[in-house]
Amino acid sequence: MSRKLPSDTFCALPWMHLSSRPDGSMRTCCTSNASSVQDPDSNKKVGGGQVGVVKREDGKPANFNTTTLEEAWNGSYMRNVRKMMLRGEKPAPCLKCYKEEDAGHYSKRNWETEYWLRRYTLDDMIGQTKEDGSIPPKIRYIDLRLGSKCQLACVMCSPHDSSGWIKEWQQMHPQIQNEKLKTTSSWHNKGKDFGASYNWHKNNPKFWNDLMDQIPNMYQLYFAGGEALIIDEHYELLEECIKRGHAKNMELRYNSNAVEWRDDLFDLWNEFKRVRFHYSIDALGEQNDYIRYPSKWARQEEVFHILDNTAPQIEVTTATTIMALNIAYLPEFTQWKIDQGFKKLNKWPLGAGGINSHFAYWPPQLNVKVLPQDIKQKIKDKYENEFYPWIDENWERFTGVKEAGISKDEFLKATYGLKRFKGVINFMMAEDWSERLPQTKEWINLLNKQRGWDDKFLKVFPIFEDIL
Numbered sequence: 152m153s154r155k156l157p158s159d160t161f162c163a164l165p166w167m168h169l170s171s172r173p174d175g176s177m178r179t180c181c182t183s184n185a186s187s188v189q190d191p192d193s194n195k196k197v198g199g200g201q202v203g204v205v206k207r208e209d210g211k212p213a214n215f216n217t218t219t220l221e222e223a224w225n226g227s228y229m230r231n232v233r234k235m236m237l238r239g240e241k242p243a244p245c246l247k248c249y250k251e252e253d254a255g256h257y258s259k260r261n262w263e264t265e266y267w268l269r270r271y272t273l274d275d276m277i278g279q280t281k282e283d284g285s286i287p288p289k290i291r292y293i294d295l296r297l298g299s300k301c302q303l304a305c306v307m308c309s310p311h312d313s314s315g316w317i318k319e320w321q322q323m324h325p326q327i328q329n330e331k332l333k334t335t336s337s338w339h340n341k342g343k344d345f346g347a348s349y350n351w352h353k354n355n356p357k358f359w360n361d362l363m364d365q366i367p368n369m370y371q372l373y374f375a376g377g378e379a380l381i382i383d384e385h386y387e388l389l390e391e392c393i394k395r396g397h398a399k400n401m402e403l404r405y406n407s408n409a410v411e412w413r414d415d416l417f418d419l420w421n422e423f424k425r426v427r428f429h430y431s432i433d434a435l436g437e438q439n440d441y442i443r444y445p446s447k448w449a450r451q452e453e454v455f456h457i458l459d460n461t462a463p464q465i466e467v468t469t470a471t472t473i474m475a476l477n478i479a480y481l482p483e484f485t486q487w488k489i490d491q492g493f494k495k496l497n498k499w500p501l502g503a504g505g506i507n508s509h510f511a512y513w514p515p516q517l518n519v520k521v522l523p524q525d526i527k528q529k530i531k532d533k534y535e536n537e538f539y540p541w542i543d544e545n546w547e548r549f550t551g552v553k554e555a556g557i558s559k560d561e562f563l564k565a566t567y568g569l570k571r572f573k574g575v576i577n578f579m580m581a582e583d584w585s586e587r588l589p590q591t592k593e594w595i596n597l598l599n600k601q602r603g604w605d606d607k608f609l610k611v612f613p614i615f616e617d618i619l
Contacts, residue, residue, distance in 0.1 A: 230284030504549025
């Protein structure tokens with residue numbers, strides 16, 4: 152990829168994309184905040200604190216309540232990111248991707264840039280970039296987090312992103328003894344700093360007018376959590392795009408728990424050019440019930456089959472969060488999925504027929520790097536001695552591979568296939584964050600007590616027996 156690009160650090164997103172947090176804060180992309188967590192000691196944050204949040208000229212976080220799309224688009228923060236990339240430097244908001252790539256993992260920077268270069272030329276992207284890093288206000292792709300409304304309280308989430316967490320957080324946070332854990336698990340001022348609010352998308356005509364002005368330029372609308380499928384404004388935006396005649400030229404993209412949706416969702420989707428649905432699911436059976444609490448595996452398994460039988464222009468992949476809890480069990484999850492014989496889920500080349508995944512950086516006590524070395528080695532041995540040979544033997548069963556005429560050698564070398572799983576293990580082994588292990592133990596024990604899992608946690612996650 153780097154041979155075709157202006158530099159080895161280039162990413163397409165700063166030239167075409169803005170992302171929002173559920174509180175209305177603006178980001179360079181949805182994973183840029185993870186670059187704040189670059190060391191087991193959370194006090195060591197490269198670039199100072201929330202490095203992925205776009206800053207206003209006064210240095211305060213930009214927010215849709217206080218900052219227009221155009222002000223953020225060509226403010227000094229975004230202009231500097233663009234200039235650094237063109238010079239081959241690594242902007243602080245983007246360190247997450249560079250570190251993953253160092254471990255052999257295919258990062259968001261990699262796949263987003265590859266994706267957009269199939270739709271636009273480099274000249275289309277960067278040809279009008281001025282010396283100061285400014286570009287025409289033409290946003291092609293926006294990530295909208297329309298508040299924090301969500302019916303789940305996933306173990307790796309928090310009240311920052313899910314209203315489903317608020318009641319439990321209020322009960323659990325005062326009980327935390329470890330000061331670092333208390334800090335990383337905080338919900339400062341209930342997310343209302345610098346004009347932020349979880350209702351930023353309501354009664355905000357300036358934002359909606361700005362967005363609709365950009366809709367003719369827009370190739371992709373991306374919705375994530377909270378949970379977009381239960382948020383009214385998500386549906387209102389789809390209806391407005393259809394009404395104005397833009398839907399047929401637009402692509403929709405989602406990260407969603409798919410627990411429930413409005414009855415006319417699929418009818419609305421049929422009006423759009425393409426839908427890319429990333430089904431947020433991380434494990435099987437009771438492991439799912441623990442991680443994506445209080446969802447139930449029986450319903451989530453049913454959803455797999457519903458999504459697999461949607462209209463042809465709807466692409467479906469899994470969006471699996473890789474964390475300390477499930478990394479040992481991803482082989483079983485992948486094998487189960489292949490055994491189902493799904494027609495479209497993660498069809499080649501998306502995930503090479505397996506799973507799509509991303510790492511949990513926050514909360515840091517659930518990052519895979521926190522696991523002790525002996526446990527990491529057990530997991531590595533399991534992948535190398537059991538999972539990789541299984542992939543080698545069953546490669547033709549991965550969805551869409553045979554139809555695409557892919558050879559075994561091509562499959563094994565594919566970025567999204569075996570190579571990606573090896574990148575997962577390399578990333579886990581790359582750094583030792585085990586000094587956070589006391590935080591991991593306390594968090595899991597508190598959560599087990601809160602949710603009544605004391606007696607069965609180790610039965611469901613047996614690899615934690617030696618840890619807890």
